Amino acid sequence: MPELPEVETMARALREGGRGGVSIVGKTIEHAQILWLRTLEEPSLADFQSRIAGQRVMRVGRRGKFLVISLERDTLLIHLRMSGDLRVEPSREDSGASLPLETHDRAVFNFLDDYRLVFNNPRKFGRVWLVSAPQTLLGKLGPEPLEETFTPEVFYQRLHSHHRQIKALLLDQTFIAGLGNIYTDEALFRAKIHPRQPSDILDPTRSVRLWSSIREVLQEGISRNGASIDWVYRGGDFQNTFQVYQRTGEPCSECGHPIEKCVVGQRGTHFCPHCQPLITQK
DNA sequence: CCTGAAACCTGTCTGC
């Protein structure tokens, strides 16, 4: 479920606490449990448990949709995929009895101070890695859209080095890191670009417009603590500003034409056919 | 290189 703004919101909560949350920075992992074995991508369960025990959390960050938890000797990477969520909570009652876990909890990181970080993941797509060289994984990702080095020129060049449907390209994490289905649809709407637009047909004007829209949508998402949709609520309210996502049939906020839904790259895609015309020639 | 389909999973919602 989560895209860049939601993962960023979680990273900040784990790092800084706040809004009732508890920071995990400085806490030492006593032991970890994997409740659904396939949650652990790397290393083996035995290596994972012996290596992670006793390591202190030094930093919490984000790269694309990966949560990056730097430990003393290793890096813990967490990807929430479609339905993952994280929470920090006390692991015991005052009496000392351990608190029960929830139905879809898949991994638990128990700290020495009787707090725990719990990875809840109904659809079991989420994954965890404990690695010494995170760049092996993170290095495959495309640029961070909010970093200064991600300039309109860089974006234009990258767009023109492919001939692909723009939506599919934006969802490709090796092209640009962090965009998912919601923010892609919203960014394309703001830029007035059709989701099937071939990437190398975009002229400099449209390319810059898309570059700005991507950054705007992500920044707004972060400032609203992400979006809460379906049955998953974690405090964000970006969903209240959606202009096309999940608004099929409703009037476009710009022209009143009904929002349409189609499928691009196997993903439900929402757009305004009037505001977002398909341009097939330069 | 690009596209679409299937697979990995469970829960929810819609329509008959």
Add this chain to the structure above:
DNA sequence: TGCAGACAGGTTTCAG
């Protein structure tokens, strides 16, 4: 009320 089917904020793998 019950059940089948579609669909869901993601990614990988494979065939054409």
